[in-house]
Amino acid sequence: MKTRIESVEDVVRNFAAQDYICDQRTALAVYLAAQLHKPVLVEGPPGVGKTELAKAAAAFLEAPLIRMQCYEGLDESRALYEWKYGKQLLYTQLLRDKLSDLLGDAEGLEASIKRLGDLGDAFYSETFLEPRPLLKALRSDEPVVLLIDEIDKADQEFEAFLLELLSDFQISIPEMGTVKARHQPLVFLTSNDQRELSDALKRRCLHLYIPYPGADLERRILAQRVPELGEQLREQLVAFIQHLREQDMKKLPAISETLDWARALVLLHAETLEPELVEQTLALVLKNEQDVALARDILPHWFRKPRAS
Amino acid sequence: MAERRLHEFIQALRGAGVRISPVEAEEAFRAAALVGYAGRDRFRESLAMTLAKSQLERLEFDRCFEAFFQFESVDGDGENDATDGARPDGEGLEEEVAELVAQTPEGLEQTLARAAGEIDFTAMEVITQQGLYARRLLMSMGMGAVDDEILRLDGSPKSADQRRAAQLRDWRQQVRDLAVGYVRRQFELHGRAHGRALREHTMRAAPFRELREFQQVRLLVQRMARRLASLHQRRQKRAKRGALDARRTLKASLRYNAVPVEMHWRDRQRLRSKVLVICDVSSSVREAARFLLQFLYAMTDVLPKVRSFAFASRFDEVTGDFDRYEPDIAVGRILDRLSGSGTDYGTMFKEFANLCGGEIDRHTTVIVLGDARNNDLPAGEQHLAEISRRARQVFWLNPEPESRWNSGDAIMASYLPFCRSARRCANLNDLSRFTDYLLRNV
Numbered sequence: 226m227k228t229r230i231e232s233v234e235d236v237v238r239n240f241a242a243q244d245y246i247c248d249q250r251t252a253l254a255v256y257l258a259a260q261l262h263k264p265v266l267v268e269g270p271p272g273v274g275k276t277e278l279a280k281a282a283a284a285f286l287e288a289p290l291i292r293m294q295c296y297e298g299l300d301e302s303r304a305l306y307e308w309k310y311g312k313q314l315l316y317t318q319l320l321r322d323k324l325s326d327l328l329g330d331a332e333g334l335e336a337s338i339k340r341l342g343d344l345g346d347a348f349y350s351e352t353f354l355e356p357r358p359l360l361k362a363l364r365s366d367e368p369v370v371l372l373i374d375e376i377d378k379a380d381q382e383f384e385a386f387l388l389e390l391l392s393d394f395q396i397s398i399p400e401m402g403t404v405k406a407r408h409q410p411l412v413f414l415t416s417n418d419q420r421e422l423s424d425a426l427k428r429r430c431l432h433l434y435i436p437y438p439g440a441d442l443e444r445r446i447l448a449q450r451v452p453e454l455g456e457q458l459r460e461q462l463v464a465f466i467q468h469l470r471e472q473d474m475k476k477l478p479a480i481s482e483t484l485d486w487a488r489a490l491v492l493l494h495a496e497t498l499e500p501e502l503v504e505q506t507l508a509l510v511l512k513n514e515q516d517v518a519l520a521r522d523i524l525p526h527w528f529r530k531p532r533a534s
Numbered sequence: 535m536a537e538r539r540l541h542e543f544i545q546a547l548r549g550a551g552v553r554i555s556p557v558e559a560e561e562a563f564r565a566a567a568l569v570g571y572a573g574r575d576r577f578r579e580s581l582a583m584t585l586a587k588s589q590l591e592r593l594e595f596d597r598c599f600e601a602f603f604q605f606e607s608v609d610g611d612g613e614n615d616a617t618d619g620a621r622p623d624g625e626g627l628e629e630e631v632a633e634l635v636a637q638t639p640e641g642l643e644q645t646l647a648r649a650a651g652e653i654d655f656t657a658m659e660v661i662t663q664q665g666l667y668a669r670r671l672l673m674s675m676g677m678g679a680v681d682d683e684i685l686r687l688d689g690s691p692k693s694a695d696q697r698r699a700a701q702l703r704d705w706r707q708q709v710r711d712l713a714v715g716y717v718r719r720q721f722e723l724h725g726r727a728h729g730r731a732l733r734e735h736t737m738r739a740a741p742f743r744e745l746r747e748f749q750q751v752r753l754l755v756q757r758m759a760r761r762l763a764s765l766h767q768r769r770q771k772r773a774k775r776g777a778l779d780a781r782r783t784l785k786a787s788l789r790y791n792a793v794p795v796e797m798h799w800r801d802r803q804r805l806r807s808k809v810l811v812i813c814d815v816s817s818s819v820r821e822a823a824r825f826l827l828q829f830l831y832a833m834t835d836v837l838p839k840v841r842s843f844a845f846a847s848r849f850d851e852v853t854g855d856f857d858r859y860e861p862d863i864a865v866g867r868i869l870d871r872l873s874g875s876g877t878d879y880g881t882m883f884k885e886f887a888n889l890c891g892g893e894i895d896r897h898t899t900v901i902v903l904g905d906a907r908n909n910d911l912p913a914g915e916q917h918l919a920e921i922s923r924r925a926r927q928v929f930w931l932n933p934e935p936e937s938r939w940n941s942g943d944a945i946m947a948s949y950l951p952f953c954r955s956a957r958r959c960a961n962l963n964d965l966s967r968f969t970d971y972l973l974r975n976v
Binding site: 233249250253254257260261263266268310311314381421424427428429430431432433434 | 553555557558561564565568569575576579580582583584586587588589592760764767768789790791
């Protein structure tokens with residue numbers, strides 16, 4: 226992993242080289258996070274590239290990305306570590322003879338228990354430990370980028386459990402004591418605002434809100450990601466998408482939808498945006514029946530309106 | 535100096551309602567040191583990232599940032615030219631005064647800022663302290679000497695001295711204005727902080743009718759509702775565990791050689807509770823209705839099934855308005871549509887029973903908000919009795935004090951026997967207490 230980021234411009238340049246076009250603010254967040262060793266809480270509507278940001282940061286820092294997807298009911302055993310019960314059981318079965326040999330000459334119950342107690346630690350050791358993403362991130366030999374995706378989907382208890390990790394980069398495991406990070410990972414948390422996150426969590430993170438991209442940024446992203454798209458069409462497309470985002474829709478089109486649409490238009494060899502073409506491909510941009518109907522309504526107006534392009 | 539300014543800025547942010555912990559403040563310092571103070575945009579963004587942790591806080595942050603760092607961005611020229619033109623000549627004045635008077639407007643502003651540094655503006659509480667602080671500021675600038683000088687010149691018989699005194703007086707007035715302006719800006723930032731807690735306290739206890747005068751009442755309602763909702767969510771979670779889940783426990787026990795080490799529990803079925811709200815929106819009660827509805831709809835997370843009805847001269851369901859519009863807009867629309875006078879509770883209960891009688895079952899809570907002023911029409915309590923018999927419970931909220939529940943044409947007494955509880959609901963505190971009670975009992 227790169228140990229130093231030179232400047233914010235450094236981040237912007239490198240991200241651009243990886244096809245991740247971002248504004249100054251996003252780059253600044255990555256820069257500050259790396260310099261201050263603070264996790265970043267990334268919020269924003271779905272599809273604006275929150276997860277992509279973590280991936281780009283990992284590539285930029287030349288560090289492996291460890292990703293943990295959150296969901297309702299996620300618990301420590303699936304996020305942090307688990308004992309390999311099956312293996313433990315198998316070993317005790319296989320080692321039964323060995324065990325009875327060991328215990329055979331022990332006199333009385335207490336002596337046996339004492340001897341078993343010494344052995345017990347053997348069964349709760351590295352061999353039987355199954356590390357999950359969080360523990361992997363802490364124990365990794367090189368610094369990593371840890372992505373905790375959609376933290377708002379996890380339960381409140383899990384959020385509380387994360388606090389120790391986020392502030393001190395360590396975690397307490399009852400059987401093993403406290404595990405400290407060998408190298409401090411760069412942590413990204415993403416949230417779609419499904420529920421309010423706790424103040425305690427927010428306090429420990431830098432906060433970055435990624436909104437829908439403005440026209441200029443969206444044009445740049447399109448130019449980078451779908452270079453086959455003609456310039457005139459790109460202008461039209463961005464203007465149309467920006468117009469859609471001003472409407473009162475259930476699910477606004479995000480940047481990922483814009484890209485899908487642009488790719489589809491390239492496949493269809495479209496030169497300019499025509500009403501029929503838009504009608505036919507609208508489903509790529511809008512994922513809700515009502516929204517599509519609404520867009521159909523505004524389509525004629527939009528094409529009639531003279532534009533300054 | 536920069537550190538101190540930043541510290542004051544954080545104080546100001548706290549005053550505006552953004553919660554900032556010492557750790558966050560420290561992060562802000564580190565971030566600022568890292569990116570430097572030169573690029574305004576970048577400086578602002580790094581502070582925002584470390585201090586403002588939600589979109590709402592970000593709005594406050596931007597407002598504060600503009601207000602706070604405006605002094606730096608405005609150059610000394612422009613509006614201060616007036617001071618320049620009317621600067622009296624320093625001849626024949628005391629040395630100390632002459633020095634002050636001789637300053638350029640920029641210099642004067644700097645003197646002011648330096649003097650301000652010695653005064654703790656964060657202790658300012660109310661706007662009426664403005665005069666006091668402006669005076670302290672002037673004294674700290676050394677303007678006391680100017681006052682003495684004016685007195686001295688006034689006492690002189692020479693006409694040239696008289697003229698000089700008048701000049702000096704004009705100039706003093708300008709400096710005063712400058713100081714007052716500075717103090718007002720400081721008050722905007724700091725004084726509000728103390729005021730805010732006080733104001734919030736007042737808002738909670740103020741009668742609904744007067745609440746409109748407060749600007750931030752919507753935010754407060756939202757915050758109170760959200761706090762209640764998350765409190766309730768936690769409560770619900772704890773109460774959720776139900777009976778033993780034998781199948782899952784057995785399955786898990788296989789790991790441990792069929793010893794049931796890990797117990798699994800069934801989730802208790804969440805009650806499919808429905809809430810039906812009937813609001814009187816006639817002029818006397820409409821403000822209470824506005825807040826009750828805002829409160830209930832801010833809680834869709836924990837109260838998913840709310841149907842609402844409103845009546846004044848007419849009775850109608852208003853659930854649809856809330857599906858389509860933001861709560862405060864919806865309430866406005868409803869009031870436009872249904873408001874009027876001449877409430878008739880008897881007929882309203884009858885229509886209500888007809889409209890959703892079939893839907894009222896033992897999971898249903900009915901809330902009535904109204905003053906029970908029936909304009910001497912028949913009470914129709916038998917309809918409420920029927921509703922109450924079929925529903926799980928009926929609550930009545932009355933914005934008037936209990937002593938007036940049966941005065942004039944009010945007939946609470948006829949309806950009371952059919953309500954599980956009836957309480958006064960005249961301000962946000964009452965409302966929040968009731969909602970808490972409701973959440974525990976749906």
